[in-house]
Amino acid sequence: MTQTAIPYVFMRGGTSRGPYFRRSDLPEDLDTLAKVLVAALGAGQSLNIDGIGGGAAVTTKVAMLSVSEDDWADIDYFFAQVAVEDKLVDFKPTCGNILSGVAPAAIEMGLFEPQGDETEIRIRAVNTGARVVARIQTPGGRLTYEGDTGIAGVPGQSAPVQLSFMEVVGSATGAFLPTGNLRDTVQGIELTCMDVAMPMAIACAADFGLTGYESAEDLDANRAFFDRMEAVRIEAGERMGMGDVSKSVTPKFGLVAPAKVGGTLAVRYFMPWKTHPTMAVTGAQCMASCALTPGTVADGLLDRPTTSPAEVILEHASGTIDVLVDFTTENGFTVNAAGLVRTARKLADGHVYVPQSVWKGS
Numbered sequence: 206m207t208q209t210a211i212p213y214v215f216m217r218g219g220t221s222r223g224p225y226f227r228r229s230d231l232p233e234d235l236d237t238l239a240k241v242l243v244a245a246l247g248a249g250q251s252l253n254i255d256g257i258g259g260g261a262a263v264t265t266k267v268a269m270l271s272v273s274e275d276d277w278a279d280i281d282y283f284f285a286q287v288a289v290e291d292k293l294v295d296f297k298p299t300c301g302n303i304l305s306g307v308a309p310a311a312i313e314m315g316l317f318e319p320q321g322d323e324t325e326i327r328i329r330a331v332n333t334g335a336r337v338v339a340r341i342q343t344p345g346g347r348l349t350y351e352g353d354t355g356i357a358g359v360p361g362q363s364a365p366v367q368l369s370f371m372e373v374v375g376s377a378t379g380a381f382l383p384t385g386n387l388r389d390t391v392q393g394i395e396l397t398c399m400d401v402a403m404p405m406a407i408a409c410a411a412d413f414g415l416t417g418y419e420s421a422e423d424l425d426a427n428r429a430f431f432d433r434m435e436a437v438r439i440e441a442g443e444r445m446g447m448g449d450v451s452k453s454v455t456p457k458f459g460l461v462a463p464a465k466v467g468g469t470l471a472v473r474y475f476m477p478w479k480t481h482p483t484m485a486v487t488g489a490q491c492m493a494s495c496a497l498t499p500g501t502v503a504d505g506l507l508d509r510p511t512t513s514p515a516e517v518i519l520e521h522a523s524g525t526i527d528v529l530v531d532f533t534t535e536n537g538f539t540v541n542a543a544g545l546v547r548t549a550r551k552l553a554d555g556h557v558y559v560p561q562s563v564w565k566g567s
Contacts, residue, residue: 221300232567
């Protein structure tokens with residue numbers, strides 16, 4: 206045999222999708238692991254024609270699961286963002302949409318047993334150390350994907366996946382405000398650099414000459430904006446203590462504008478070299494926290510909720526996403542936890558194959 210077979214479950218998690226592997230079925234060494242994931246997904250070509258990637262950043266994501274040795278967690282979730290057109294893999298960030306599929310995937314893989322009509326699984330995000338409690342529907346002790354919950358960016362309805370993110374502040378940088386400031390000016394653009402579930406640099410759309418209501422396609426076509434945004438993002442990353450981020454997908458970049466269709470705030474989110482077609486779960490928590498924090502670039506754009514927990518409705522390129530934020534203001538603004546509802550669905554399972562010249566298997 207000239208190829209190595211690797212078992213996997215193919216899942217849609219939230220508005221992303223990709224293969225979910227047992228961590229033990231993959232190489233331990235990260236350099237070899239990256240080569241295996243590049244080969245499996247077909248990274249390095251716009252259509253990912255020689256792999257199972259979908260030709261977009263939201264469809265070249267990978268979850269690797271194992272039973273956790275952490276005293277708190279049940280399952281460890283190790284995430285990889287595989288590039289589309291480059292043979293690159295970023296192990297720094299996590300992904301909340303792909304995390305939506307972790308609990309059902311863990312059951313599918315036999316890593317966790319259902320518990321009654323609703324199953325609670327405690328998940329540790331290995332990349333960032335974040336702790337998440339997932340609650341999924343298991344009527345009669347059997348996993349189901351059928352339900353009446355819909356999310357923007359996904360057709361139809363599915364069973365709800367309730368996610369409660371704990372200890373989300375400083376997930377990557379160790380600080381709520383990595384630069385120490387509520388606002389920084391970078392290359393003439395005023396930013397709020399914030400780290401809640403995902404480190405982000407957030408700006409007002411108007412400061413880039415945008416409305417904040419542009420479609421993802423229109424923004425992707427505006428290369429002058431992307432060039433300027435990327436220069437600002439790279440410098441912001443340095444100021445946030447993240448070093449040279451030119452080849453990293455973090456910090457992510459976000460734009461804010463006044464709500465247009467009855468939400469709390471209009472937002473656009475970048476991955477960062479392409480506009481997200483909807484909204485990342487982790488990014489939504491950070492942008493919701495920015496909306497709730499006095500003194501950020503969101504000032505003047507919304508009627509800010511002042512009581513906790515607060516429901517923040519973010520209007521994104523494909524609809525809305527609701528974030529429930531538990532916070533305190535006794536010693537400055539502090540985020541305690543954030544909750545969202547997503548959906549997930551198993552799409553396929555079996556084996557994905559990579560050339561033995563890449564990896565001969567364990």
